[in-house]
Amino acid sequence: MTAQPRHIPPAADPAPHRGRPRVSRTVKAVGATVVSAGLVAGGVTATQAFAEPEQSTQQTPRGGQTAGSVFANRPVADTDLAAGASSGQQFSYWTQGSDDRMHLSTAVLLEPQGAAPSGGWPVVAYAHAPAGLASQCGPTQSKLTADVATVSDLLRGDYAVIVPDYSMVGVAGSPQYVDYGSTADGLVDAVSAASDVEPSLSSKWAAVGEGLGAGAAVQLAQSAASSQPSGLDFRGATATTLPVGYDEVVTGLSPRSAKVSAGTVTEVVYTLASVDSEQVEPLLTQRGRNLVQKARQVCAPALTKAIGGTNLADLVRKAVSSDSALLAELRKALALPSSGFSRPIMLSQKLVDDETDVPASLQYVTTAQLASNKVAAKTYLTGDARDADRQEKAAQADFLKKLF
Template identity: 70%
Template sequence: MTAQPRRIPAAPDHTPSRRSVFTSRPVKTVGAAVVAAGLVGGVCVTQAFADPAPSTDEAPRGGQTAGTVFANRPVADGDLAAGAANGQQYSFWTQGSDGRTHLTTAVVLTPKGKKPASGWPVIAYAHDADGISSKCGPTKSKVARDTDMVSDLLRNDYAVIVPDYSVVGTAGSPQYVDYSAAAQGVADAVRAGLDVEPALSSKWAAVGDEQGAAVAVDLARSASSSESPKLDFRGATATTLPVGYADVVTGLSPQSAKVSPSTVTDVVYTLASLPSDEVESLLSERGRELVAKAGDECAPALSKAIGSSNVADLVRVPISSKRSLVTDLRKQLALPSSGFSRPLMLSQKLVDDDTDVPTNLQYVTTAQLASNKVTAKTYLTGDARDADRQEKSALTDFLKKLF
């Protein structure tokens, strides 16, 4: 049954205290507030917040079941991304890495043209995360790249779901700190999206970039085993893979080697997402300053504040001194290279300032040798624009074969 539009109230003016993202105790959540939508680049999405009830061992029930819709409303015609015929904003329940159910948000856009008899095939776009504040949802920043990708998919006759990672804007961390939790959130967004938009097919695939690429990789291994009967997951593509990111974070020390500016930004957000009592003693004065800024600033502003600082400037002692923290981070940021149940395209350009190209090429090769589900794509050109063109063409062709 299609969920009916529901009035979206304003959010209460309070800031919840930060909680650990590594707790495994399930907690039932009750009550929620959804704040007004934010618009960037033609895609609009609501931000949702959930307040936890006291701990309980009971599984989430009723409307708090993962993959169910809390509220939805149409996207105004003037706010649609290029290539979209219509869209719906919606908030839905998903379970985070902390074992709690949270409200998070997404937008579903349908393409122009005649709908296929079986409905529009769905692409879930797993974007790179952009901050831990409520103002840093997927449609409020990274305008040019994200909007171009969404519009390209719409023009290729796919419905597109753009989910936010749960916990953005609430106590805890955005779920890109835990790839498996983020992947489950994307699957929940698709499940809820089918209730919001009846024109969708049950067939869906994921397209992931940067931190979102790790989410797509995890989906290719796990989505088919956990999805409901009404969903038919076909496969995923992953570009600008964050290979080695777990090593950067867990190996963080005053002697850490220099990394790309975008990686420094991600590391600051990761530190800001961790339990303060675990991290505070590790941070340098500069690290404490930037971690404090990360709670309020989205990636462009935080990157500007970081300036020329490198990861080595963030800590005064190695993060390895906290063994339990390192263990949790390695588990949550692991990038699997085998065990895939659905087709997966791993793409790596030879010119990529955001990754360690040799390390990524080794990962892509290892994964292809380990699984017949993996298609590795590299592009023998040193021209960045030509590599982008070839990668886009490869992605388009691969997706066509999935449906």
């Protein structure tokens, strides 16, 4: 997918690399300089951008600047491993960003305990719900309880787990808030890079997506089979807390927008902060400008606190629809596919879910299931939130096992 919006200000890195050369592999610059990365002891240990930006932004392309190739890697200390992990590798890798240029992104590979099967550990890429644009907002630093629990559950299910930080070194903005396709491509690149960091992994892999990360998981179920490099075998995906209708919230943003939850306002502010400032600033009120600026610096909990009682309508003085180019870009980037899947996907929706529009999500899940025999629709006939969570986790675990 050609990532949208196209105008995220690029870092001073190599000349644009059009197209995604996934099949052609290059020599890895694994011995490159690294700087220390913050780690979460006993929790998720995805990397913070530890590849030295000054060493990776020269104008002359170096060997290894190919999507999915490794720039640097190092082992995770035993004391910093997530529960259920036997070992881990932090690594930075090249991926094509929303601006169609090559950038460094970061991730961690965690391997489960016990003896690996003869074909190697099957791999799950965890497309978590993002928590901000700044480098400190990745799983390395944010310590989100849901992320820790999900990753540990996957490790105990005998999967090697790849967790990306999403953000790209030295780039203002991060594609996970404005482009499901770009985020999905980044996940493919992370899996490809991980196979070089740890060649004994199985070629079989799947994705688990949650929240806005579920948008990337849905995109993978549609496109990964054709976009992955040779040697990888994408099996399918699960998607929970589906971002159904989020595109309409963003593209419909105007001074007349209805009230939504503080969490949704937070996501919208981050989305606005991901778009080229020359496009978005003419639409913003002063309050909107202040929050967009803050969104580029702080993670979700702090931004939600700063938002307070601010509603969507308080963010803009002109509707997003007043800029036809921006409107088209956002519609394309945030569209959630409901057909054309090439691999199995489990679309899950609980009847009690404060983070989604439940009726709209149920309609989307039903439509997708009717449109494709690759879709397994899951709902849970309980009004108890804890019971619904338990049933959803069990359904996800069962679905993943059937993929491998």
